[in-house]
Amino acid sequence: MRTTLACVAAACHAGSMTEETASPAERRPPGWAAALAGVLAGAAGLAVAELVAAVVAPGASTLFAGGAAVIDAAPPWLKDFAVESFGTADKAVLLGSMGVVLALGAAAAGLLELRRPPWGAALLGLVGIVGALIALLRPDATAMWAVPSLVGVAAAILVLRLAIRSLRPALGAREEAAGMDRRGFLLVAGAAAGTTVLALAGARLLSAGATAVKAARETLRLPVPRTVAPPAPADPPIAGLTPYVTPTADFYRIDTALRVPQLDPADWSLQVHGMVDAPFTLSWDELLALPLEEHHATLACVSNEVGGDLIGNALWLGYPIRALLERARPQPGADMVLSRSSDGFTAGTPLDVLRDPARASLLAIGMNGQPLPVIHGFPARLVVPGLYGYVSATKWVTSLKVTTFAEDQGYWTPRGWSALGPIKVQSRIDVPRGSVPAGAVTVAGVAWAQHTGIGGVEVRADSGPWVPARLADTVGPDTWRQWSVSLPLDRGEHTLEVRATDAHGTVQTDATAPPAPDGATGWHRVVVTAR
Numbered sequence: 001m002r003t004t005l006a007c008v009a010a011a012c013h014a015g016s017m018t019e020e021t022a023s024p025a026e027r028r029p030p031g032w033a034a035a036l037a038g039v040l041a042g043a044a045g046l047a048v049a050e051l052v053a054a055v056v057a058p059g060a061s062t063l064f065a066g067g068a069a070v071i072d073a074a075p076p077w078l079k080d081f082a083v084e085s086f087g088t089a090d091k092a093v094l095l096g097s098m099g100v101v102l103a104l105g106a107a108a109a110g111l112l113e114l115r116r117p118p119w120g121a122a123l124l125g126l127v128g129i130v131g132a133l134i135a136l137l138r139p140d141a142t143a144m145w146a147v148p149s150l151v152g153v154a155a156a157i158l159v160l161r162l163a164i165r166s167l168r169p170a171l172g173a174r175e176e177a178a179g180m181d182r183r184g185f186l187l188v189a190g191a192a193a194g195t196t197v198l199a200l201a202g203a204r205l206l207s208a209g210a211t212a213v214k215a216a217r218e219t220l221r222l223p224v225p226r227t228v229a230p231p232a233p234a235d236p237p238i239a240g241l242t243p244y245v246t247p248t249a250d251f252y253r254i255d256t257a258l259r260v261p262q263l264d265p266a267d268w269s270l271q272v273h274g275m276v277d278a279p280f281t282l283s284w285d286e287l288l289a290l291p292l293e294e295h296h297a298t299l300a301c302v303s304n305e306v307g308g309d310l311i312g313n314a315l316w317l318g319y320p321i322r323a324l325l326e327r328a329r330p331q332p333g334a335d336m337v338l339s340r341s342s343d344g345f346t347a348g349t350p351l352d353v354l355r356d357p358a359r360a361s362l363l364a365i366g367m368n369g370q371p372l373p374v375i376h377g378f379p380a381r382l383v384v385p386g387l388y389g390y391v392s393a394t395k396w397v398t399s400l401k402v403t404t405f406a407e408d409q410g411y412w413t414p415r416g417w418s419a420l421g422p423i424k425v426q427s428r429i430d431v432p433r434g435s436v437p438a439g440a441v442t443v444a445g446v447a448w449a450q451h452t453g454i455g456g457v458e459v460r461a462d463s464g465p466w467v468p469a470r471l472a473d474t475v476g477p478d479t480w481r482q483w484s485v486s487l488p489l490d491r492g493e494h495t496l497e498v499r500a501t502d503a504h505g506t507v508q509t510d511a512t513a514p515p516a517p518d519g520a521t522g523w524h525r526v527v528v529t530a531r
Contacts, residue, residue, distance in 0.1 A: 031111055031114075037160060037164055037185075038106040038111065041157070042124070044159045044193075045156025047197075047199035048156075049131075049149055049152025050063070050148070052151045052152065054202070056144050058259055059135075059145070060147070062149045063099075065138055069134045069137070076415055076517065080303055087310075105127065113160055113161070114164050118161075120164070121161060125157060127153065129150075135148070159195070163188040163189065212262075213264055216264055216379075217372075217373075226292060232245050232296065232315070238442060240430055241444045241446075242446050242482070244313060244474075244480075244482060248314070253375055253376065262374070263342055272327070273399070273401055274400075276330050278328050279328060287380065293362065295383075296314070297478045300423055302417065306512070306521070316362055317362075317367075318363050318383065321362065321363055330351060330355075335350065336405045337403070338401040338410065339397050339399065339400055340397070340398060342396045345395075346409075347393070349391055353384065359451055361383065364382070377397070380397055385451045386423055387420075387423060421518060424508075425449040425507075426448055426449075427498045428524050430444055432528050434529070435530075436528055437530070438490055439489070441488070442484060442485075442486055443484065443485050443487055444482070445483060446480045446481065449503070453477030453503035454500055455504075456468060456500070457501070459487065459496065461496055462495055469498075495525055495526075496528060
C-alpha cells in the first residue's frame with residue numbers, strides 16, 4: 001500500500017515538474033486561436049469602418065470602395081465571365097470573394113502577430129493604408145474618404161494586439177511559462193464580436209439616406225403624361241413565352257454599383273453643360289412640371305449572350321432628352337453626350353441619336369406605371385432605344401455633358417468596348433425546352449432589333465428548311481416582338497434554330513461572336529427530345 005501511494009505521489013510530482021519545466025515552444029498557444037484572433041480583429045475593423053463611412057460618405061466604405069476598384073480594373077473578358085457565370089448575382093459573388101480573401105489575410109495577420117510581432121499589426125496597417133488610398137481615388141472623393149479605412153484599421157490593430165497578448169505565454173517571477181490566458185482571450189473575442197455587431201447596426205441606423213429615399217419614392221405620385229403610350233398588345237396564350245412587358249421585379253440589372261446610390265429627389269438635379277450655348281441645371285420639381293411622355297422600349301445589356309436573358313421591355317415615363325438638348329443649344333462640332341451617374345459611372349452616347357426626333361430617348365422617372373425602383377436608377381435615368389446600355393442607359397444620372405468622342409470616353413470604352421454600341425438583330429427560343437410530346441410542337445420566343453424593328457422570324461429543325469414564324473403585335477420598332485410557329489417533330493432528339501430579319505431586310509448572322517467588344521452574334525439553338 002505504501003509502495004503504491006509512493007508511486008502515485010512520484011508520478012504526480014513528475015507530471016507537475018514536466019508541466020512546469022515544459023519549454024514555451026512546447027506550450028505555445030494553438031495556431032487556430034491566433035488565426036481566429038486575426039479574423040475577429042479584421043471583422044471588427046471592417047464594421048467600424050462601415051460605421052464611420054455611414055457618417056462621412058457611404059462611398060468611402062472600405063469594402064465597397066475596394067470592390068468598385070476591382071470592377072474598374074477588371075478586363076472585359078473577366079466581366080463577361082462574371083456575368084455569364086453568375087448573372088445578376090455577380091456583385092454578391094464579388095463581395096463574398098473579397099470577404100474570403102480578407103478573412104484569410106486577417107488570419108495570416110493573427111499568426112504573424114503571435115510568432116513575429118509586430119508584423120501582424122503591420123500587415124493590417126498596410127491593408128488600411130491601401131484601403132484609404134483606394135477610397136481617395138474614387139470619383140468625387142474628398143480627403144475625408146480616407147478616414148473610414150484608417151479608423152477601421154486602427155480598431156483592428158487594437159483588437160489584434162489585445163487578443164494576441166492574452167494568447168502569448170506570460171513569464172512569472174521564476175521565468176516559468178504561466179500559459180495562455182483563456183479567460184482574457186474569450187473576453188477580447190467577445191468584445192470584438194460585440195463591436196462588430198454594434199458597429200454594423202449603427203451603420204445601418206445612420207444610413208438615414210436610404211430610409212429617406214425609400215419614403216420619398218413610396219409617396220411620389222407620378223405626373224399624368226402629356227403623351228400616353230398605346231396599350232401593350234396581349235400576350236399570345238403560350239406557356240413559357242416571355243411576356244411583352246417585363247414585370248419590374250424580373251427586369252435585369254447590370255451596372256457597376258456595388259452599393260446602390262441613394263438619391264433623395266429633393267436634393268437631385270441634372271446639370272446640362274459642356275459644348276452648349278445655354279448650360280442649365282434642372283431640379284426635380286422642374287422635371288416633374290415638364291410635359292412628360294410614355295413610351296415602351298426594350299433595353300439590352302451588351303454582355304447578353306446569344307439566347308440570354310439580360311434584356312427586358314418596359315413602359316417608361318420621362319422627358320425627351322432631345323428637348324433638353326434643344327434648350328441647351330449644342331455647339332457645332334459636338335458629337336457625343338457624356339452622361340454621368342452619381343456614383344461616377346459614365347456613358348458616351350452619340351449626339352445625333354439623342355437628337356433624333358423619331359427616337360424616344362428619355363430622361364425617365366417612371367417604369368411600368370410606378371416611380372423607378374431604386375436599383376433601376378431612382379430618381380432619374382436614361383433610356384435610349386437601339387443602343388446597348390453601357391453607352392446609353394445611365395442610372396442615377398446627374399450630368400449630361402455635350403462633348404466629342406475625341407475629347408471624352410465613357411466608362412467601358414477605354415476598357416476595350418466599342419464606342420457606339422448599336423444593338424444587333426437577335427432572336428431567342430423560349431419554348432420548348434427539354435422533353436416534349438412528338439407531333440406538332442409549338443416553338444416560340446422573342447426577337448429584337450430596337451429602333452429598326454423586326455420584319456420576320458424563321459425557325460428550322462435539324463438544319464432543315466426555314467419555316468416563317470407568326471409575329472405577334474407590337475407598339476413600334478423600339479420593342480422586341482414575340483413570335484411562334486408549329487413544327488412537326490418525330491420521336492427522338494432535335495436541334496431547333498431561329499434567326500430574325502429586321503425591318504430593313506438585314507438577316508441575323510450565323511457567325512458566332514462573344515459579347516466583347518460590341519455584342520454577341522450567332523443563332524440561338526436548343527436541343528429537345530420528342531417522346
